[in-house]
Amino acid sequence: MLASRLGFRTATRSLHVRPRFQAQAQAHTKRLSGHQLRQFADRSPYSQRNGQQQWSRIGPVRNAQYLWRYHRTAVLSVGGAGVVFYVYNLEEVPITHRRRFNIYSPETEKAQAGGPQAYNMILDQFRGKVLPGDHPTTAMVARVVERLLPSTGGLAGDEWRVHVIDDPEQKNAFVLPGGKVFVFTGILPICQTEAGIAAVLGHEIAHNVAHHAAERLSSRLPLAAASIIIQLVFQTDAFLSDSAVNLLLDLPHSRTQEAEADHIGLLLMAEACYDPREAVAFWTRMKKAEKYEPPQFLSTHPTHYNRSESLKQWMPEALRKYEDSGCEATGRSFRDFVGTMGKQLPAP
Ligand SMILES: [Zn+2]
Secondary structure: OOHHOOEEEEHHHHHOOOOOHHHHHHHOOOOOOOHHHHHHHHHOOOOOOEEEEEEEOOOOHHHHHHHHOOHHHHHHHHHHHHHHHEEEEEEOOOOOOOEOOOOOOHHHHHHOOOOOOHHHHHHHHHHEOOOOOOHHHHHHHHHHEEEEEEEEEEEEEHHOEEEOOOOOOOOOOEEEOEEEEEHHHHHHHHHOOHHHHHHHHHHHHHHOOOOOOHHHHHHHHHHHHHHHHHHHHHHHHHHHHHHHHHHHHHHHHHHHHHHHHEEEEEEEHHOOOOOOHHHHHHHHHHHHHHOOOOOOOOOOOOOOHHHHHHHHHHHHHHHHHHOOHHHHHHHHHHHHHHHHHOOOOOOO
């Protein structure tokens, strides 16, 4: 009575309701019933209360109990090896010092996510739309990239290539690991100035600085493990468990990376003597340009509101870097000032 009020059942009742383990559980109790079953429970090494083996009436807890009681060695050895492997491969992200799991070197990251195959595929996709290398817009984007590179902690040595894709509908830009830059002309009116382009490319290059592609590739392992655990404990199919993992782990992980790229990008542009306040202005314009924004929990990106709040929070650090970089002395801040005072971008 007390046991049932506390949410536990005896082995006798629980064995009728657990679908996947039913057959195995029945094998344990095949010829037992009533008095014999109580004797069996009393002798069980896992008896928890007055010698009786008890099971939770909550399905997932009961499944976890079952795994622990009948597959303890497997749970301990696989789980233990997984935890050791995970902890052994933890490392710090440059600049923000966030701890993360990563099993790929920068070389493997480049080969997997930014190698010739990925690069050529993108070039093929936009064949005929890529502006020539000597086009004023390409030259200007290249100038911004060049100015950002010294702050990237060693990435300047990569083979950088800048491509501007003439597609006014696409408000987008991205940088492959290894240094292949793609900017769509659709984002340029939102950037307005070189400092605006620096805000976008600071963010995109920050993904490379933090080796986010390697982290995403590495995260497939723990995410797959989490999906299997959910299937075992909640008795769901792979689609449901993958969706749960995506919502609960993968999307928050993406948002963490995006926020981190905002943070590092802000510092990169400040170090390159672009006024970091231009990043806030850029994301405000981006918010106006984007008609629909999904709720944050369904999105790979932070909401515009959270993004601008975070940027404000990091701004004092970025402004310190901007001042410490000696921008005044080099005169670069004056050029940036001219840029932000309305110098229009060349038409693509
Ligand atoms: Zn991003």
